Amino acid sequence: MTFLRTAVNAQRKARGEEDLSAADFLKIIRAKAKALKIDADMLKRPVNVGFSGGEKKRNEILQMAMLEPKMCILDETDSGLDVDAMKLVSEGVNALRDAGRSFLVITHYQRLLDHIKPDVVHIMADGRIIKSGGPELALEVEHNGYADILAEVN
Amino acid sequence: MALPQAKQTATEERLAALTMPDAGCTRKAREAALARVREMGLPSRRDEYWKYTRPDTLVSAEALPAAVFHTDEPMLFNEFDRLKIVFVDGVFSPDASDDLKLEGVTIDRLEDICCKDIHWAKELYGVLEANGQTPVPRPLAALNTAFASDGVAIHVTGKPSKPISLIYRHESETSDAILHHIVRVESGAEVTILENGPAASRFNKCMEIDIADGGKLHHVRAQGRDHQRRSATHMFTRMGQESVYKSFTLTVNGVLTRNEQVIELTGDDAMAHVAGACVGDGDFLHDDTVFVTHDAVNCESRQVFKKVLRNGATGVFQGKILVKEGAQKTDGYQISQSLLLDDDSQFLAKPELEIYADDVACSHGSTSGAIDETALFYLRSRGVPTEDATDMLTLAFLAEAVEEIEDEDLAGVIVSRLQDWLARRR
Numbered sequence: 001m002t003f004l005r006t007a008v009n010a011q012r013k014a015r016g017e018e019d020l021s022a023a024d025f026l027k028i029i030r031a032k033a034k035a036l037k038i039d040a041d042m043l044k045r046p047v048n049v050g051f052s053g054g055e056k057k058r059n060e061i062l063q064m065a066m067l068e069p070k071m072c073i074l075d076e077t078d079s080g081l082d083v084d085a086m087k088l089v090s091e092g093v094n095a096l097r098d099a100g101r102s103f104l105v106i107t108h109y110q111r112l113l114d115h116i117k118p119d120v121v122h123i124m125a126d127g128r129i130i131k132s133g134g135p136e137l138a139l140e141v142e143h144n145g146y147a148d149i150l151a152e153v154n
Numbered sequence: 155m156a157l158p159q160a161k162q163t164a165t166e167e168r169l170a171a172l173t174m175p176d177a178g179c180t181r182k183a184r185e186a187a188l189a190r191v192r193e194m195g196l197p198s199r200r201d202e203y204w205k206y207t208r209p210d211t212l213v214s215a216e217a218l219p220a221a222v223f224h225t226d227e228p229m230l231f232n233e234f235d236r237l238k239i240v241f242v243d244g245v246f247s248p249d250a251s252d253d254l255k256l257e258g259v260t261i262d263r264l265e266d267i268c269c270k271d272i273h274w275a276k277e278l279y280g281v282l283e284a285n286g287q288t289p290v291p292r293p294l295a296a297l298n299t300a301f302a303s304d305g306v307a308i309h310v311t312g313k314p315s316k317p318i319s320l321i322y323r324h325e326s327e328t329s330d331a332i333l334h335h336i337v338r339v340e341s342g343a344e345v346t347i348l349e350n351g352p353a354a355s356r357f358n359k360c361m362e363i364d365i366a367d368g369g370k371l372h373h374v375r376a377q378g379r380d381h382q383r384r385s386a387t388h389m390f391t392r393m394g395q396e397s398v399y400k401s402f403t404l405t406v407n408g409v410l411t412r413n414e415q416v417i418e419l420t421g422d423d424a425m426a427h428v429a430g431a432c433v434g435d436g437d438f439l440h441d442d443t444v445f446v447t448h449d450a451v452n453c454e455s456r457q458v459f460k461k462v463l464r465n466g467a468t469g470v471f472q473g474k475i476l477v478k479e480g481a482q483k484t485d486g487y488q489i490s491q492s493l494l495l496d497d498d499s500q501f502l503a504k505p506e507l508e509i510y511a512d513d514v515a516c517s518h519g520s521t522s523g524a525i526d527e528t529a530l531f532y533l534r535s536r537g538v539p540t541e542d543a544t545d546m547l548t549l550a551f552l553a554e555a556v557e558e559i560e561d562e563d564l565a566g567v568i569v570s571r572l573q574d575w576l577a578r579r580r
Contacts, residue, residue: 002549003533003536003538003546006542006546007533007537007538010537010538010542067536067537
């Protein structure tokens with residue numbers, strides 16, 4: 001929690017905003033943690049004391065919610081998450097979506113995209129974007145696999 | 155066997171500088187302790203037990219002067235309701251102390267016990283210290299028993315409503331204090347004892363603690379910020395069945411500190427936890443020497459010592475768990491770790507286990523390392539400045555030791571002192 005507060009205030013300073021007071025910070029973090037089902041004990045845990053995989057993910061989303069970055073890169077956020085946890089994480093992401101913020105979501109599966117509706121989908125192969133489209137492109141891949149697209153490009 | 159000449163000379167020189175107080179009922183114990191000192195001789199750097207810590211300045215006839223540190227910072231524990239017992243340069247100060255009356259406990263000054271022929275403390279004075287001389291001699295503790303000039307006897311019969319707080323003020327640059335306390339916690343009684351302050355330019359303190367069946371003692375101590383002070387402390391603890399002893403020590407600064415903890419678990423199902431957090435900078439040597447003896451069934455002991463060192467500071471840990479024959483189902487744990495913030499500091503550790511029972515779980519570990527670069531990167535990637543990130547990781551490193559303090563408020567003030575240290579030392 002100390003870590004998050006320091007990080008939040010460092011970010012605010014960089015943006016030329018006032019520091020959050022301890023009380024305000026507590027109020028905000030408690031509300032956001034509750035939404036992500038992170039209990040108070042977990043907030044108190046020292047920075048480097050064992051978090052499980054799912055706890056780490058939720059913690060990352062909490063950090064994102066607190067730090068409010070302009071650009072978020074979520075690299076395979078869905079790996080190692082069960083269905084419920086994925087829903088929580090997605091809700092965290094959706095809550096942050098607005099016109100002033102971009103998300104780059106990297107995933108192997110359509111599953112996550114049921115929860116986080118993408119604006120644009122890019123398909124990447126061998127380090128190059130080989131096809132771009134709307135959300136329907138991800139659905140197409142889910143049904144037909146990548147083979148068609150790869151053949152089309154080659 | 156006769157002592158080596160140099161050791162005998164050094165011992166006699168030290169003894170010549172001391173006078174035994176008029177001792178009443180403790181006289182016999184004091185004379186026996188003096189005989190022990192003569193037999194063992196005072197420590198010298200050739201002794202195995204003093205291999206990492208040079209005892210010269212602790213045993214010299216005269217104490218080296220130490221500047222008194224002045225600060226506007228309020229004394230530790232000031233915000234707590236507690237019974238204050240104040241010693242100034244090792245002398246009890248009735249004016250600064252509270253009235254020594256509290257329900258569930260009786261407190262007597264050593265001086266008063268000395269005038270009485272019969273007193274409960276007589277059964278303990280020098281007894282646990284004498285027991286603790288085998289298998290490893292601790293001559294400075296025997297010297298303390300023989301020559302202690304002040305101290306208190308705390309007899310806990312109930313559950314006092316507030317902690318008993320021993321405060322050691324350092325006001326004279328040339329003070330050389332020897333204090334001896336005796337604590338007896340009766341069956342089912344429970345008490346918290348706080349100690350804080352640098353005490354004197356040179357401080358030799360011995361505390362003998364006897365915890366009866368089901369008794370509980372919580373001990374939290376901090377050793378002050380005076381940098382030039384030197385101290386050697388001993389705590390001898392004997393524990394009955396289902397008794398609990400938890401001790402935590404915070405050391406920030408101090409050119410030389412040797413803290414010995416000698417614990418004997420003599421009743422079944424007892425639990426002893428000793429922990430320490432020390433942060434040292436520059437000309438600083440801190441030595442934790444711990445000896446835990448399991449002599450009963452199903453007891454648990456934990457030793458958790460963490461040291462943060464920089465600018466050539468030295469940390470020492472000598473910890474031992476001895477499990478006697480028949481002490482089955484022992485659960486012994488020992489960890490000593492150092493965080494070295496630069497290449498000039500060093501940590502010297504001697505973890506030991508000696509086990510004569512076949513159904514026990516004992517573990518020990520010792521590590522020395524720098525700040526984890528990956529963790530530092532993680533924090534910095536979230537926008538935390540490097541210095542703040544380093545402090546955060548340092549506090550997280552110390553957390554396991556601080557967590558041994560049961561009372562959350564006490565743990566909180568210890569953490570804030572550690573934060574202050576980190577902030578000052580940039």
